[in-house]
Amino acid sequence: MTTSTAFPHLFDSLTIGPLSLRNRTILAPMCMYSITEHDGVPGSWHQVHLGARAAGGFGMVVAEATAVSPEARISPADVGLWNDTQRDAWAPIVETIRSYGALPAVQLAHAGAKASTEPGLPGYTGASVGIDDDGWQTVSPSGINPVSGLAETRELSTEQVRQVVADFVDAARRADEAGFEAVMIHAAHGYLIHQFLSPVTNQRTDEYGGSVENRTRLLREILAEVRAVWPAEKILGLRISGSDYVEGSWSLDDSAELIAGLVDTPQARAQYGLDWVDVSSGGIGDTYRGPSGPGYQLHLAERIHRVAEATRDSERPLTVSAVGIITEPGQAQQIVLSGQADAVSIGRAALADPNWPARASVELRPNSEIPFPPQYHRAQRAL
Ligand SMILES: Cc1cc2nc3c(=O)[nH]c(=O)nc-3n(C[C@H](O)[C@H](O)[C@H](O)COP(=O)(O)O)c2cc1C
Structure with a gap:
């Protein structure tokens, strides 16, 4: 098993947590x-x-932002894990992912003030959906929208914040029952947890607002309480916006400090049990102010990867994955070989080509087994 060799290859296996x-x-x-x-x-x-x-060769397949309550959905057309009917519908999907060799994972999410919008599909603008039109009253740390143009949002009471934590815990329990082997808590992209992290959207005066300690409390409580019900033999992951590039909001230094605090002592390791961080960016503010182009978020992952170095010799080192316009096999290989990150997450390139890993493996010629489905083996001659 390869966790970190001197010269890791994109098609080496990777141990995350257990x-x-x-x-x-x-x-x-x-x-x-x-x-x-x-x-x-x-x-x-x-x-x-x-x-x-999964059949196309991914090592892990992460199901989309899955709402922990009805009002946590970005749009009425989103998936959820707030009831047992949803859990039972996920179970055969999870089994399919596993049967084709990928580790099945799900992202648990709450959209907060950015909920109740039109689906991100052609023909829609992403505007708020009215309450009379299958929409709902959105909630947030302080009644502040992270982007303009959305419907008015309502501040959560302290008791309601505690309910959000409970909703994540219940959804995680159902994810386990459905057979998922990893959960990723969505703390990125200006959604509810990120709205709590940023002082631009969090101006609360209770224990969930004010100091960094208080603004990170919701996330830390979710991680700790999910970990308490999520089996030790499964992966607990997190997605953050490494930076949202808005002055006075959430910076790369804040992210580095947050992740260090989650992993830097044996007590923190035991309490949060975080195995994996995927580093994205943005989500607060109307325009994206970060860099653009291939690997545009790599520097963020690289910094968090350096923070994770402190856990290298521990029993359960923290894995860091990079994401964002990683489209070429050689580019992906370079990222893991150079140690910028342990793994790469592929988004749009995998919408264009479900067999992205299989295709990449043919190009990169690993020594390890290539993830080409046997049924498609003759396709290799066409590449
Ligand atoms: C259609 C679409 C839907 C997305 N939905 C989610 C989501 O549910 N959760 C999330 O964290 N990011 C979501 N993203 C962001 C992607 O996970 C990824 O971070 C982003 O597309 C950058 O990677 P890429 O350049 O490889 O596409 C979505 C992106 C696309 C294109």
Whole structure:
């Protein structure tokens, strides 16, 4: 088993926490906005979409932002894990992912003030959906929207914040029952947890606002309480916006300090049990102010990877994955070889090509087994 060799290869296996991926490619979570019944129950689209990418060779397949409560959805067409019907509908999808060799993971999410919007599909603008139109009253740390133009949002009471933690815990329990082997807590992209992290959107005066300690409390409580119900033999992950590039909001230094605090003592390791961080960016403010182009978020992952170095010799080192316009096999290989990150998450390139890893493996010629489905082996001659 390869965790960190001197010269890691994209197609070396990777140990994350207690489990192993067949290679270092991860399907990034991507909303499909495909639930026409608006009941959060995944269906045949998810089976086909996620199953195809497992068959296409990904080491881990992360199902999209999955709402922990009805009001946590970005749009009425989102999936959820707030009831047992949804759990039971996920179970065969999870089994399909596993049966094609990928580790099944799910991203648990709450959109907060950015909820109740139109689906991100052609023909829609992403505007708020009215309460009379299958939408709902959105909630947030301080009644402040992280982007303009959305419907008015309501401040959560302290008691309601505690309920959000409980909703994440319940959803994690159902994710376990459905067979998922990893959960990723969505703390990025200007959604609810990120809204709590940023002083721009969090101006609370209770124990969830003010100091860094208080603004990170919701996330730390979610991690600790999810870890308490999430089996030790499964992976607990987190997605952060390494920076949102808004002055006075959430910076790379804040992220580095947050992650260090989650892993730097044996007590913190035991309390949060964080195995994996995927480093994205943005989500607060109307325009994205960060760099653009291939690997545009890599510097953020690299910094967090350096923080994770402190855990290298521990029993359960923290794994860091990079994401963002990683489209070329050589580029992905360079990222893991140079130690910028342990793994790469692939988003849009995997929408374009479900077999992205299989194709990349042919190009990169690893010594290890390539993840080409036997049924497709003759395709290699076509590449
Ligand atoms: C259609 C679509 C849906 C997305 N949905 C999610 C999501 O559910 N959760 C999330 O954290 N990021 C989401 N993202 C962001 C991706 O996970 C990824 O971080 C981003 O697309 C950058 O990676 P890429 O350049 O490889 O696409 C989505 C992106 C796309 C294109």
